[in-house]
Amino acid sequence: MLELRKGIDILSHVGGINNIAEAQDLFKKSLDSENLAKLEKIKNEEALLKIANAIAICEPDEVFVNTGSSEDVDKIRKWSIETGEEEPLAVKGHTIHFDLPQDQARLVKQTFYIINDGEKTSSLAKSIARQDALEYVEKYVKGIMKGMRMLIGFYSRGPVGAQAAIPAIEISSSNYVLHSAEILYRNCYESFDAEVTRKGVFFTNLHSQGPNRPEDIPNARIFMDRSWFTTYSTFCTYAGNTLLLKKGNHRFAVDYSVYVKTAEELSEHMFITGIKGPGGRVTYFAGAAPSGCGKTTTAMAGDAFIGDDLAQMWIAEDGTVRAVNPEKGIFGIVEDVNQEGDPYLMKVLRGEGKEVIWSNVLIDENKKPYWVGCGEEIPKKGRNFQGEWYEGKTDENGKPIPPSHPNSRATLHASDIENHNTELAEDPKGVPIKVITYSGRDSDTMPPVWVARNSDEGVVIGASIVSAATATEIGVSGVRRQPWANEPFIPGPLADYMQAQFDFFNSKKIKDSDRPVMAGINYFLTHAARGGNGKGLLGEKRDVKAWLGWLELYANGDVEAIETPIGFIPKYEDLKKLFAERVPGGKEYTKELYDMQFSLYIDNIIARIRLQREAYSKESAIPQKLFEVYDKQEKELLALKEKFGSVVKPDQLA
Incomplete structure (x- = not known):
């Protein structure tokens, strides 16, 4: 204690x-x-x-x-x-701040x-x-x-x-x-x-x-x-x-x-956003993802954006789980932020009349900021996080220096973003959270979206996040475990934090009808890992609208799902409709792509379970519930493998 x-x-x-x-x-x-x-x-x-x-x-x-x-x-x-410490840029209210290269x-x-x-x-x-x-x-x-x-x-x-x-x-x-x-x-x-x-x-x-x-x-x-x-x-x-x-x-x-505040409050590394459903209904999500893993993009894909990074949660007297954003602004990574994937944010970053502090991006001779992945032609020279920069410049090891640092940021008022619900964000009563998501960077194992069968399995999804190291941490590399995407910020033993999660989400104070759906999200499956003919990711940034849209429908009982040992996955016809209706510009979602994304690669999943079980076995006093969930899932997965082989398609489970 x-x-x-x-x-x-x-x-x-x-x-x-x-x-x-x-x-x-x-x-x-x-x-x-x-x-x-x-x-x-x-x-x-x-x-x-x-x-x-x-x-x-x-x-x-x-x-x-x-x-x-x-x-x-x-x-x-x-x-x-x-x-x-700051320097004015061409747009009034915009400034640039450079940290030391180290x-x-x-x-x-x-x-x-x-x-x-x-x-x-x-x-x-x-x-x-x-x-x-x-x-x-x-x-x-x-x-x-x-x-x-x-x-x-x-x-x-x-x-x-x-x-x-x-x-x-x-x-x-x-x-x-x-x-x-x-x-x-x-x-x-x-x-x-x-x-x-x-x-x-x-x-x-x-x-x-x-x-x-x-x-x-x-x-x-x-x-x-x-x-x-x-x-x-x-x-x-x-x-x-x-x-x-x-x-x-x-x-x-x-x-x-x-x-x-055990079993009363949680402090999470989560976005908060509202997704519109049928009839104008708005369902509020809170979602955890390590920095650099799409958390801000997911938050801003919502129709009523509240926050992109942190959430303070509690069980209200009416039996709902409520959340507020401890922040009122955004300190967000800008790499790969562009018009296609982040139109609301780009309107602030490229518009007039808003206050923005840029950090560690490229500034051209006209005092305009640019960054990697901005979707615009980047100047051949300028000033960036390491001083004067020109295309082809290398560091002391001969490695090319990018125009902007991978962890370059923009600090801005959330209320300046068009889809930000400022009134609700400032309401001390908070918003009712109906869906909790957990995601990391996973190229070869989990599907794009799956829902826990109960609260215990939901806590275990959070405990089992893995991610490739990102530019937000100096001196860290490779693939690493990221429990609840909160791992760098959990001071006490993981056992204490995990027990608090089990206690909170199983609390009898939460009304059963308002108990949050708990889900995993994975945007990072690759063609190479799933037998595809293309290169890079199987999905696109804009697909997030479909995954969140399906979770909104599922949480409100509007769609059914296919049960698997790892949880519930969507049916193809529901996703096909959502891709056409909700993905910007409309998108054809093929059965072939669905099978690639939602087939269970059983050996990979079991390997992931065993990796987590071994790691947590080295921790003191980890709640037995975690191992019970892992054991149950592994047993069911092995039974499926014996029946269908190491790759199981959704149709075989339906």
């Missing part, structure tokens, strides 16, 4: 501010009258002590309190330009959970002893903001007042980080004290980029103190490492739901 407030609070220990009187004295010395007056409106003493100790440790020359007012946010935008993605090997003696963490995570983290903070964080301005913001991770929303403080020396926070999160300066009282907890985040030099990157660290819900980030600027409200606080939210 996670024990809160255990061990030395590093922030207060190094800062040395122990009571509110000392904090107030420091504020009077460190803040001018305008910012002191702004801070005086915050009454929560624990929050004030956190802020005071951050000032004491970092020793900034100036402190700015961001209230979220238009005047404050304009100052942050202006400062970001003046310091060179800091283009999550620094996985430099990210740690601070733990106490005997405390267990996920076997897939890195940890550091509290004393070692303390020594790092004393050596590297002390004085890190000398000559700089400290910015402080108060935010809500979710609509203010939502049951699962959690308030947080973001402290940084980076104007870019606070500018991003204003786009991505709800400033709750005015209601911060009330939100802390309502929820009972808040998160604290402390970041400084330091001198922002390549030679400092080896010393960069991202620490998450689970016991004190406090993060530390140093010597880096990539938002995935520095905008700690995002994945740093998501980790804390996972801990909070697993250990404090």
